[in-house]
Amino acid sequence: MKKIHFIVNPIAGKGNKHIDETLLSSYFSKDHYEVRVKSTKYKGEAVVLTQESVSQGATIIVACGGDGTVNEVASVLVNSQCILGIVPIGSGNGLASHLKIPKDIEKALLLIQHEITTRIDVGSCNGTYFFSNTGFGFDAKVIRRYEGFTGRTLNSYLKACVVTFFNNKNEDSLVVTINGTKKYKDPFLIFASNSNELGYNFSLTPKASLQDGLLDVLIIPKMQKLQLVWFGVMLIFKRHLGLNGVVSYQTNKLDIIRNEGRYFESQMDGEYKTLEEIEVSIELLKDSIIVIN
Incomplete structure (x- = not known):
């Protein structure tokens, strides 16, 4: 039984x-x-x-x-x-x-x-697991505002996106280094994804797979609001990855170091978290959970 x-x-x-x-x-x-x-x-x-x-x-x-x-x-x-x-x-x-x-x-x-079961990959951010994605910057701030609303609906999420966009202030200026080389001052978004779904049928990483042993990483540096509006338009048509300044690649490990700022604002699978560690290590654990699908 x-x-x-x-x-x-x-x-x-x-x-x-x-x-x-x-x-x-x-x-x-x-x-x-x-x-x-x-x-x-x-x-x-x-x-x-x-x-x-x-x-x-x-x-x-x-x-x-x-x-x-x-x-x-x-x-x-x-x-x-x-x-x-x-x-x-x-x-x-x-x-x-x-x-x-x-x-x-x-x-x-x-x-x-x-x-009918299959094994899928699992993401880990400083030892905390995520199964879809983790993000730092704009999407973390959206989730923080979204969690403050009464109902978790698509309308609430869109409202959180709009309000956050027009009130996106760097209360805690951040400088990060990616994999020990590239530095970004107050990046708009750093996103590491195991799946091709952000939720509500949105996708920042449409080619991501749960079984390829790789994370799909998207980095959007600090941009002017008009550039970000254009990014949003291109996102709807799934053509955002080719925009100038947008960095997109695959890896099984990503290290982020906080050179300035008191903490990282992050989200993991749609839940808001703050990380006070100076360094964040994100990695992919191959075939680490059995799921029915």
């Missing part, structure tokens, strides 16, 4: 998606599965609940939520034989979208029922 546990974020997305044992009994019979449902009550609790499920012998642990919930659950399962499942009921759902996991709950549950 397989033990399958569901870690549910009840307020993910609009908070109107209900996953309980009654629903799951239609897909996972008591003759073959031992099903448990655990709901989170606060940010970070999915980590605790997943650790508990691992100790209880769960062989499949399903993250039901957005990218933040997936990150918390998956972080516990890196380099283990426990299988990650995803039911994307959040707002952005970047990783699930890349893996082509449907947003429809019933279709996502059917995928888990069929249990």
